[in-house]
Amino acid sequence: MIEVRELTKRYGSALAVDRLSFTVKPGHVTGFLGPNGAGKSTTMRAVLGLDAPTSGEALINGRHYARSPHPMHEVGALLDAGAVHGGRTAANHLLCLARSNGIGRARVTAVLEQVGLGGVARKRVAGFSLGMKQRLGIAAALLGDPEVLLFDEPVNGLDPEGIRWIRELMRSLADEGRTVLVSSHLMSEMALTAHRVLVVGRGRLIVDTTIEELEQRYRRDVFVRSPDDRELARVLEAEGARVETPPDGGLSVHGLDAPRISELAFGAGILLHQLTPRSASLEDAYLELTDESVEYRAEGAAR
Numbered sequence: 001m002i003e004v005r006e007l008t009k010r011y012g013s014a015l016a017v018d019r020l021s022f023t024v025k026p027g028h029v030t031g032f033l034g035p036n037g038a039g040k041s042t043t044m045r046a047v048l049g050l051d052a053p054t055s056g057e058a059l060i061n062g063r064h065y066a067r068s069p070h071p072m073h074e075v076g077a078l079l080d081a082g083a084v085h086g087g088r089t090a091a092n093h094l095l096c097l098a099r100s101n102g103i104g105r106a107r108v109t110a111v112l113e114q115v116g117l118g119g120v121a122r123k124r125v126a127g128f129s130l131g132m133k134q135r136l137g138i139a140a141a142l143l144g145d146p147e148v149l150l151f152d153e154p155v156n157g158l159d160p161e162g163i164r165w166i167r168e169l170m171r172s173l174a175d176e177g178r179t180v181l182v183s184s185h186l187m188s189e190m191a192l193t194a195h196r197v198l199v200v201g202r203g204r205l206i207v208d209t210t211i212e213e214l215e216q217r218y219r220r221d222v223f224v225r226s227p228d229d230r231e232l233a234r235v236l237e238a239e240g241a242r243v244e245t246p247p248d249g250g251l252s253v254h255g256l257d258a259p260r261i262s263e264l265a266f267g268a269g270i271l272l273h274q275l276t277p278r279s280a281s282l283e284d285a286y287l288e289l290t291d292e293s294v295e296y297r298a299e300g301a302a303r
């Protein structure tokens, strides 16, 4: 598991991470979300011991990663897919990493197959597309079969098929009981991949919650259609609901959840044709949560 405690990182006068605390547990994918410059990469680098915190600490399985005796077996990370020696072949790049960590050649072949690069193992990395470099970075992260995985923007440069593949890969790694932390700018992507999300802005934690809880919190109303709208509205209002009648028909019900509406309609002998709980989109929820912490915004852009 990953534990970040009161982590602070300053670069000169800039505060990149500001007393950030959270825990990432095994068994599910945790999304790490925030606008540009929010401090996601800095936090990940601190977890990996690549950046020394100004104060606070970041631990993996209770200790500093830099002190791990078997680093690649403990943690796999994809930080910057472009940081690869272009003159090497994909297989050679992984072999160099494998050798310095006591990992055999067979594992290199296995991870190249796993990420779909088996056919280009002997090709130079310089000719790879961004998506192929992402896959190679993921292969490197998986090389030591680690318990903890950190991915910084892994879907960058991937096409829709690649995005679906990485989504399924991350979920399967979590299902195997691993700890998976993945950063993203996109709530819509995380809603499909992650179970929990940590939202940061200007180096601070804004929200630490599950996707399910976030959907509940931003629940707007329940939309109901019935051949007997009027009578249904009366029954629901008698139970304390606030009922609006949209111009296109149906009822917008506030203050009662879908199961209760269904029970009341059933009790009154009223037929329902539609019963739909509606939430603000998670993307809207995310924009609202991070609105105050967006550092770079185009002139005239909505806020």
Ligand SMILES: Nc1ncnc2c1ncn2[C@@H]1O[C@H](COP(=O)(O)OP(=O)(O)OP(=O)(O)O)[C@@H](O)[C@H]1O
Residues within 6 Å of the ligand: 011, 014, 015, 016, 017, 034, 035, 036, 037, 038, 039, 040, 041, 042, 043, 185
């Ligand atoms: N090496 C550095 N020197 C100076 N400032 C830095 C350095 N690394 C990061 N920063 C600053 O720290 C803040 C956090 O940056 P960081 O890259 O961690 O954010 P991020 O959430 O990963 O952003 P993005 O989504 O754009 O990658 C930014 O204001 C950035 O300019």
